[in-house]
Amino acid sequence: MSLPVVRPDVLVFDMDGVLVDVTDSYRAAIQRTVEYFTGRRISNALIQEYKNRGGWNNDWALSRQIALDLGVEVDYETVVAKFQEFFLGSGGNGKGGLIERERWLPKPGLLESLQRQYRLSIFTGRIRKELAITLERFVPHLVFHPIVCAEDVSRGKPDPEGLFKLSEAWPGRHLWYLGDTVDDARCSRMAGIPFVGIAAPSNPRRDELIRQFHHEGAIAVLDSINDLPRILPA
Numbered sequence: 001m002s003l004p005v006v007r008p009d010v011l012v013f014d015m016d017g018v019l020v021d022v023t024d025s026y027r028a029a030i031q032r033t034v035e036y037f038t039g040r041r042i043s044n045a046l047i048q049e050y051k052n053r054g055g056w057n058n059d060w061a062l063s064r065q066i067a068l069d070l071g072v073e074v075d076y077e078t079v080v081a082k083f084q085e086f087f088l089g090s091g092g093n094g095k096g097g098l099i100e101r102e103r104w105l106p107k108p109g110l111l112e113s114l115q116r117q118y119r120l121s122i123f124t125g126r127i128r129k130e131l132a133i134t135l136e137r138f139v140p141h142l143v144f145h146p147i148v149c150a151e152d153v154s155r156g157k158p159d160p161e162g163l164f165k166l167s168e169a170w171p172g173r174h175l176w177y178l179g180d181t182v183d184d185a186r187c188s189r190m191a192g193i194p195f196v197g198i199a200a201p202s203n204p205r206r207d208e209l210i211r212q213f214h215h216e217g218a219i220a221v222l223d224s225i226n227d228l229p230r231i232l233p234a
Helices: 026-038 044-053 059-069 076-088 110-115 128-138 161-169 182-191 206-215 225-231
Strands: 010-013 119-123 175-179 195-198 220-222
Touching: 010 161, 026 044, 026 059, 026 076, 044 059, 044 182, 044 206, 059 076, 110 119, 110 225, 119 161, 161 175, 161 182, 175 182, 182 195, 182 206, 195 206, 195 225, 206 220, 220 225
Parallel strands: 010 119, 010 175, 175 195, 195 220
Antiparallel strands: none
16 A cells, blocks of 8 residues: 555654563563463463454453463453563562563664654553653653553543544644554554554564554554654655
8 A cells, every 4th residue: 555645743653562672571471470370371472363353452451361261260450460560570660570671672863863853652552650661761851742541541442542632632733653463553544544563573473463454554564663764755
């Protein structure tokens, strides 16, 4: 599909899998949580299989569902508490938690360069506390505005509520949304906002994901956020 002729004014980024590699943080927290309750170690490929089905943007709910599918039913709040212990550490502040294993994906200078030409925003399923920890660690000097997190919407992705909020914040401006899951793509399509899919070569179900992105109307599919400049209209 050809790129739209309208140049974006605002670049909206999903966080996980777009700005941050969460293989060893969120994905590992899913694995550890499921293993804690079921005694079985699941693969990244299995997690991606669920993600590619859509409807599993919430990693707490996904952890509970995988455990249930493995024959173990656990109360949702119990799953959340254990997941957060793994992810944020026993103190709940990120110290000693899997969040410390995250890797920032944009190359040095990329976002700074984009910020000179575009407004930068974030729409993520993370809670604000977790987003703040990661942004403060990697890019404390950058300004993303507005930021829409899990607490800011009553319905999570793929519902387009979050993107509608961002559109209202930038009336008359053209937005693009960059995401790495089918829920991101569906959310963008329902909001009527051009979508750019990120399908990392390391994704264990990458070919399937790419097909889904194209099915949902993605204007482009990239290996990495670092490829974004080459598709931006002049």
